[in-house]
Amino acid sequence: MNEITLIGIDLGKHVFHLHAQDAKGREVFRRKLSRTQLLPFFSNLKAVTVVMEACAGARWLARKLNAMGHQAKLISAQYVRPFVKSNKNDYIDAEAICEAASRPAMRFVEPRTEAQQLLVALHRAREGLVTERTATINRIHGILLEFGIVVPLSKATLRRLPDVLAVHDLPPRLILLMHRLHAHYRYLDEQIDDVERDLTLQLREDENAARLLSIPGIGTITASLLASEIGSIAQYAGGRNFAAAIGLVPRQRSTGGRSTLCGISKRGDKHLRHLLVQGARAIIQRVEKRTDRLGEWIRSMLTRRHSNIVACAVANKLARIAWALLTRHTAYDAARLELAN
CATH class of the missing domain: 3.30.420.40 (ATPase, nucleotide binding domain)
Known part of the structure; x- marks a missing residue:
């Protein structure tokens, strides 16, 4: 043989x-x-x-x-x-x-460690619980709307839902159903809080967590997902490669020497991409208060591009910064930020 x-x-x-x-x-x-x-x-x-x-x-x-x-x-x-x-x-x-x-130019996926796999499991569980909680809120809102009751979709209102029901003349069985849905909503809310506490505890064991948390627009949830999804940072040749793996770079449809760029490719983990874009939007909302080079760059972009395009550009920048910090084993320093594309 x-x-x-x-x-x-x-x-x-x-x-x-x-x-x-x-x-x-x-x-x-x-x-x-x-x-x-x-x-x-x-x-x-x-x-x-x-x-x-x-x-x-x-x-x-x-x-x-x-x-x-x-x-x-x-x-x-x-x-x-x-x-x-x-x-x-x-x-x-x-x-x-x-x-x-066997192809010499083939790209491979870096296997996750057990700790990274645990973070992924916690995120998947949290994502499912959040989706179910949102569905429960919409269900409560839709059922009550059929009976002429408009309930604002806010946590404060949902907490006092039994008091809201008490002042309306509703069928007893409907009130019982609303109490069941409200109890289910409270259960899901508690489960999400427990999973987020587990994520925080797990993140404390990761040496890269403090570096990721120092980046503007990145909190505990995004940092933990980055730490789990990134695998070995050595598999990415540069920050652009990491941003491309998340799907935050333009798709290309180039031919005949003509370069055509489309929207973002949306490759990789859509949940991580969503969190980075939301973090970018949070930075944009408070960009007037920023005096560093990142704030100057965002303000300059906003004068030339739509806010949605700027949000994707900032998310791309956050991904590149994360790659740089993990590669150089340093914390975020606004004074040393390199804004060249």
């Missing part, structure tokens, strides 16, 4: 399909393994490069394989798709992963 140098894994919930090849790209074997068979199989195998798509469970498996001495690499699914030959099945997908990983 030829010596194995590369193994591609098509991940599944219960079964995994493997495609192994040698240094010349020739197939050595194809194999189907269950979840209980996978790790024992690799523990008895000589150290090789193992590649899989960056999907659910991939980062956990990458950490396990790295601990065994293998070199685990993750690749984005969009880069694998062009290498799928003819009909699609699990073995062909595993072969396509090997083919894509």
Whole structure:
């Protein structure tokens, strides 16, 4: 048997399909393994490069394989798709992963650490709770509006919702339903507060947190998500590469020597991009009070561009600043801010 140098894994919930090849790209074997068979199989195998798509469970498996001495690499699914030959099945997908990983200019995804994965889990839980809380608020508002009661969508009003209901002549069953929805809203609000406290505690264990929190427009939620999503900062050649990974740079449709730039590409984590843009808007709202170079740059941009464009430009700048601070291991210093694009 030829010596194995590369193994591609098509991940599944219960079964995994493997495609192994040698240094010349020739197939050595194809194999189907269950979840209980996978790790024992690799523990008895000589150290090789193992590649899989960056999907659910991939980062956990990458950490396990790295601990065994293998070199685990993750690749984005969009880069694998062009290498799928003819009909699609699990073995062909595993072969396509090997083919894509063999390209010398291929880009790989840095596996997250366990601490970073925990931060991601907390953020996903918080995001779902916030969405459910918003839906509950809208549900309360919509039902009461059908009975001619307009309730402002504010926390202060929602806290005293039982008092608001008491002064209106409503059916008893509707009042009972509103109390149930109000109790559900309070439960979700408490859960969100608990998750945010866990995020703050987890962030204290991260040495990069203080550097990220020193950046204007970046608070605990954004800093924790940045710390979890950025992975290893060494994978980004520059601040623009990191901003591009988040989707804060223009899409290109250039041909025939003519350069055409469109809107932002919206790649990467949309939640992180949303938080950076909202942080940028917060800076813009108080830009008149800023006397540093960042404030001067924003005021200059506002005279020439729409506020939405400026918000994306400032979010791009915040991402670049975050990359610079994590690379240089320094805190934010407004006096040393470089505004050149």
